[in-house]
Amino acid sequence: DTGVSQNPRHKITKRGQNVTFRCDPISEHNRLYWYRQTLGQGPEFLTYFQNEAQLEKSRLLSDRFSAERPKGSFSTLEIQRTEQGDSAMYLCASSLDPGQGGEKLFFGSGTQLSVL
Amino acid sequence: AQSVTQPDIHITVSEGASLELRCNYSYGATPYLFWYVQSPGQGLQLLLKYFSGDTLVQGIKGFEAEFKRSQSSFNLRKPSVHWSDAAEYFCAVLGQGGSEKLVFGKGTKLTVNP
Numbered sequence: 001d002t003g004v005s006q007n008p009r010h011k012i013t014k015r016g017q018n019v020t021f022r023c024d025p026i027s028e029h030n031r032l033y034w035y036r037q038t039l040g041q042g043p044e045f046l047t048y049f050q051n052e053a054q055l056e057k058s059r060l061l062s063d064r065f066s067a068e069r070p071k072g073s074f075s076t077l078e079i080q081r082t083e084q085g086d087s088a089m090y091l092c093a094s095s096l097d098p099g100q101g102g103e104k105l106f107f108g109s110g111t112q113l114s115v116l
Numbered sequence: 117a118q119s120v121t122q123p124d125i126h127i128t129v130s131e132g133a134s135l136e137l138r139c140n141y142s143y144g145a146t147p148y149l150f151w152y153v154q155s156p157g158q159g160l161q162l163l164l165k166y167f168s169g170d171t172l173v174q175g176i177k178g179f180e181a182e183f184k185r186s187q188s189s190f191n192l193r194k195p196s197v198h199w200s201d202a203a204e205y206f207c208a209v210l211g212q213g214g215s216e217k218l219v220f221g222k223g224t225k226l227t228v229n230p
Contacts, residue, residue: 004159033217040125042206042220043160056217091159093218103148103167103210105218107160 002026004108006092012114013082020078021111025094031102032075034067035091036060037110043091049075050097082115089113118143118209120221128227129197137192137224139207148210149190150218151181155203163205166190177201202228 005024013019025032030051035043046065047057051072061067064082069075079086089112093105119142129135141147148167152160164175171183181192190207207221 040222042120042122042208042222043218045217045219048217093160098216104162104165107152109157109159 004092004094004106006090006108006111008111009109010112010114012116014116015084016081018078018080019082019113020076021090021092021113023075023077023092023094023108025074025092026106027073028096029094029106030072030097031095032069033093033095033105034075034077035093037089037091038087046077079113082113084115087113087115118147118211118219120207120209120219122205122207122221122224124224125222126225126227128229130229131199132196135192135194135197135201135226137205137207137226139190139192139221140188141190141207141209142188143209143211146185149181149183150208150210151175151179151190151192152206152208152220153177153203154206154223160206163192197226197228199228199230202226 007022033048034046037043047067049069052069064080067077089110091110093107095105096102121140150165151163154160163179164173166173166183174180179194204223204225206223208218
């Protein structure tokens with residue numbers, strides 16, 4: 001068990017550029033979650049997947065945000081035309097299915113995005 | 117929809133003193149409740165969780181929490197704080213059926229004085 005891995009750890013970009021983050025969950029976990037955390041706030045839910053299916057998206061996830069999990073393994077989160085307000089820590093978590101221990105989420109260390 | 121309130125943004129205690137971090141939740145059914153800890157530059161680590169049964173739950177690092185349905189609370193406690201406990205603590209509630217996502221409070225930052 002190598003844990004949830006997120007890359008890159010840090011990303012600095014200029015406003016208007018596109019960025020993509022990657023999350024590798026724990027291998028046997030079917031569920032994968034994306035959260036966003038800004039300074040002084042708790043993590044806010046963005047979206048989650050059950051295998052390759054995206055089951056829920058938050059209203060926080062504007063049209064500029066898209067997440068994929070094409071083969072039910074790793075996931076990517078892309079932000080197009082970044083804005084300064086997108087600066088935040090983007091956290092990924094994974095879990096088993098509900099009822100099989102899926103109530104416990106395992107979090108990665110996050111990707112810190114800074115938009116200049 | 118479920119929600120979590122952590123009334124204390126920042127708490128300072130002396131090393132060796134007792135600690136209680138407050139958490140109130142809003143959820144229509146019996147909630148699944150969690151406490152996570154986040155150290156600078158680190159991911160969120162689960163301290164403990166409550167699903168059902170005994171309302172006093174034990175976690176890692178000497179932490180415990182008590183579920184009180186009548187007060188909609190799930191406060192985190194530790195009898196004697198260590199300097200290494202300095203971190204940010206998040207209470208969270210998990211929705212069931214329909215919207216199965218973890219909803220976090222805004223966190224309480226703990227400072228430990230020597």
